[in-house]
Amino acid sequence: MQKRIAVVFDSAGTLLHMYRVAKDIVTGNIITGVESTALVAQRKGRALIVLHTEPAVILSVDRSMRVIDFIDDHGIAIDISCASIPFSLDEAYDIIKDSDIRVGDILQVVDVVKFHCPNIFYVAAGIIVDSNDHSVPYVLSTGGRLFHDTKETIDKLKARGIDIYIASGDSRRNLRQLAGCIDVPMERVYDIATTREKARIILDLKEKYDWVLMVGDGLNDILALRAADIGVVTLQQGDDRPEKLQSSADMIIMDISEVIGIVDSI
Template identity: 35%
Template sequence: MKKAIVFDNSGTLIERYRVIKDVMSGNIFTDINSLDLIDQSDSLALVVLQYNTNKLLDLDSNTLISDVIREYDIDFDVSFTRFETTKEDVREILLNEKSAVVKDITDGFPILKKLVPHMELCNGSAVILDMDIGIIAYTITSSGKLFDGVVDTIDNLKSQGYEIVLASGDRKGAINRLADMLGVNKDNAHGSVSTRGKCEVVKSLQDEGYKVMMVGDGLNDVLAFNRADVSVLTVEQQEEVSPKLMDKTDYIIESIREVKDIDF
């Protein structure tokens, strides 16, 4: 039987560093898991901006994010939420929001540079919307570097004949860049996929006759864990893992290198 391994990105292949800013209070955090934050609410939605946000440094820092999205026709994807919403509902807020400004994103850049002086992948920026109030409640900037052993592990798995697939909620450009770094076919690189989208990636592979292993670390992997033939939770990021995810996993690993030792 053909076999495929689907990898999440942040916290799985990439050691994740993020800066979250509370737009209303101005407080900045580097130790909060954005997925856990959203999971505790019935109104928050994680929205990934499909834009090289380094370009924001060239703009007036007090420009509204909504004006930037409108002027540059920036696309976006809903990456994680606990409830059903539509892209049009999200677009309505993004284009009309009047509080979050460019510096709410760019304030995180110097902090990230200190955290990751040898940055290998810029995952980009995202916002967390409060859909009930209609505001950008938080901004997120994130980047990372490959965990030790990722390249060797992927090469080993490919040599064994496994089909390697990337499925992540991170920006599409970042996932395409990761595919280049790892020698993964671009057709197998799925960026900005939602929780349900990851599950659909797994199902599509199964429909093609593959037995599928899903490797991830966050709540947005839970549906894919449920669907996969084998689910693997990696705790290499050393963040607290939600019990919702722990209950759905077949294997727990502390290093990505351990994936190649799992027979399925």
């Protein structure tokens, strides 16, 4: 009897090759090649806030406008993508409200991403808040494009009868575009998934499937990797992965296509 198998993929750095840029609000320095979850993990009390808006909307307003005024005036929804401790949206909103960050700060990092990645899949913007000193230490932007073998890998897995899921801290707007490209139904896409929510998703799926695999590349995947029947860390993004992350996995791969071999071995 054939086993029922589900594979859950993170998006950024797993299905998508990412280019990430942050701005240090205190120094004004632009930092390239950063990992947003690592900036959050640097200090307890931090959270990554996602702005649910298109870059075109941000581009349409005065760069000198305060970000909180932009959020309020345009009815921009915000969400917590990941946090180093339990964090409320109200607390995040209050920190942004009391900060002096401007739309121009966000556009500065968006512009760098778009310049370096002209054929980018999507561009997203975010804010890191810190409850320790009630501050915004960083704003950041990320852009992603499919790895060259992402679609082929997903197609081969589906041809084997494998059910594909996406669990990501990214917004539903961006994930809808990704899911459409690789033909994953939106009912199998989990957006704004925190570290604990990813683990809960895995545990829920284990009630329905004989085997559940989690494939990820970030610190916010650790609990899901441990909860899965097989936790897989991918190093395809090419940057250094923390030892804590790698040690949480059952397997480490260099290319997403290796997931096919793992599934075939079950």
